Amino acid sequence: MSQLASRSASGRQVAGVRPGLVYFFGALGAVIWGYDNGVIAGALLFITKEFDLTPAAQGLVSSSLSVGSAVGAAISGVLANPLGRKRLIFLAGLVFGAGVAVCSLAVSVPMLMAGRGVIGLGIGIVSVSVPIYLAELAPARIRGRIGALTQLMIASGILLSYLVGYALSPLHAWRWMIAVALVPALVLVVGIWVLPESPRWLLTRGRLEEARAGLARQVDAAEVDQALAEMRATLARAKPSWRRMFRPGVRRVVLVAVGMSILAQLLGINTVTYYAPTILKKIGFTDEASLLNTIGFGVVSIIFTVIATRVIDRWGRRPLLTVGALVMGAAMTVMAVLSWTTGLVVGVSGVLAILSLVVFKATYSLTWGTSTRIVVSEILPLSVRGVALGFAEIFNFASTFTLTLVFPILLAAGSGTAFITFGAMGVVACVFVLALVPETKGRTLEQIEAAYVAAGGNQR
Numbered sequence: 001m002s003q004l005a006s007r008s009a010s011g012r013q014v015a016g017v018r019p020g021l022v023y024f025f026g027a028l029g030a031v032i033w034g035y036d037n038g039v040i041a042g043a044l045l046f047i048t049k050e051f052d053l054t055p056a057a058q059g060l061v062s063s064s065l066s067v068g069s070a071v072g073a074a075i076s077g078v079l080a081n082p083l084g085r086k087r088l089i090f091l092a093g094l095v096f097g098a099g100v101a102v103c104s105l106a107v108s109v110p111m112l113m114a115g116r117g118v119i120g121l122g123i124g125i126v127s128v129s130v131p132i133y134l135a136e137l138a139p140a141r142i143r144g145r146i147g148a149l150t151q152l153m154i155a156s157g158i159l160l161s162y163l164v165g166y167a168l169s170p171l172h173a174w175r176w177m178i179a180v181a182l183v184p185a186l187v188l189v190v191g192i193w194v195l196p197e198s199p200r201w202l203l204t205r206g207r208l209e210e211a212r213a214g215l216a217r218q219v220d221a222a223e224v225d226q227a228l229a230e231m232r233a234t235l236a237r238a239k240p241s242w243r244r245m246f247r248p249g250v251r252r253v254v255l256v257a258v259g260m261s262i263l264a265q266l267l268g269i270n271t272v273t274y275y276a277p278t279i280l281k282k283i284g285f286t287d288e289a290s291l292l293n294t295i296g297f298g299v300v301s302i303i304f305t306v307i308a309t310r311v312i313d314r315w316g317r318r319p320l321l322t323v324g325a326l327v328m329g330a331a332m333t334v335m336a337v338l339s340w341t342t343g344l345v346v347g348v349s350g351v352l353a354i355l356s357l358v359v360f361k362a363t364y365s366l367t368w369g370t371s372t373r374i375v376v377s378e379i380l381p382l383s384v385r386g387v388a389l390g391f392a393e394i395f396n397f398a399s400t401f402t403l404t405l406v407f408p409i410l411l412a413a414g415s416g417t418a419f420i421t422f423g424a425m426g427v428v429a430c431v432f433v434l435a436l437v438p439e440t441k442g443r444t445l446e447q448i449e450a451a452y453v454a455a456g457g458n459q460r
Helices: 002-015 019-051 055-083 085-104 109-137 140-171 174-179 182-194 199-204 208-216 221-237 242-246 250-266 269-283 287-315 317-340 348-366 368-379 382-413 416-436 445-454
Strands: none
Touching (some): 019 055, 019 085, 019 269, 019 287, 085 174, 085 182, 109 368, 140 174, 140 287, 140 368, 208 221, 221 445, 242 382, 250 269, 250 368, 250 382, 269 348, 287 317, 287 348, 287 368, 317 348, 317 368, 382 416, 382 445
């Protein structure tokens, strides 16, 4: 009885929380994700000098984040159903704090890599829990806009890291650059407890009345019973189980999610995020000028992510993904041609290189950066949503690890091959979306699952 009373009190506490605040705190973990992704771009300039890093060692320091992220995604996928979305986000905040502390106090490269790995664990957990949480909380008519909060928060975190990096660069204070992430981690750990749990997850745990109360905050009162009936029907068809990932229909949907997650990285975004200052230094900028220019990249990312939140539910996911892949491929092809001809040097070629990076960054923020995780979290069936998204994110971070490990070596030797590979991936990504990815705008998660899984992953 006391347990039921406690749950009811919890429901009353969160009932008064404004939806905007719910979505903001739900996505706050992505700010830390973005910050810890972006901060290495500025910090690496000074870490390299302090520890005398070779290009290969730079790649190891940067890519150690991805190793931890892959492990965190796997853990999160397993725990998403038993723990729930809210507790997972809280766990991510604790892990972030521990990793940041280790990293900012590092006295050796192995300790620095270990700290980055722990931070990666938190990123892996957030990469699964935040998109699912937002997708399951948001009404269908604005789910794209709310889901885009993840990318907006990542972009905001990256921009914040660039600003902090630039402010602290005269002091070469790379440890403080990293330590700033403790602030949003603390806010996340405290703030997550005022939020509601996902109604769909509550329903999987048999907590019907709490699920009903949660739905009442999402849809009109007249629609609550219908939405609840659809969710219960979906659950009746298939109870949550990781084994369902390998069944016909579901298996193909999972493979589409994996393919989108890999392609989102093979387009080359993290090489720009991690190594933009390094690329700009190669062109001829000073450390401070390189960091100042990356702030511009961050501002561009924010602007185009905001635009994405306004258009994704009107234009749809598929048009953004297909056109975006081709534009990014063209931008990377320009970078490859410049590398093979005039080189990345001050002058006209340097200006063209910077413009190409800006176009790439803007397009990624408008299209793949915003849409990928939205679509993946939408198409995966409820019975495997947590574990399958974790599975897809493992491949995402494995791709990131490979690229961030190898790219500094390629950049030192001449980066044309890497850039033309990213350009080719734009064409591959476009074809992949046209062939396999459905349009999901305006449909409930239950409608998407019923149509897409029933068609064996072929419904578009």
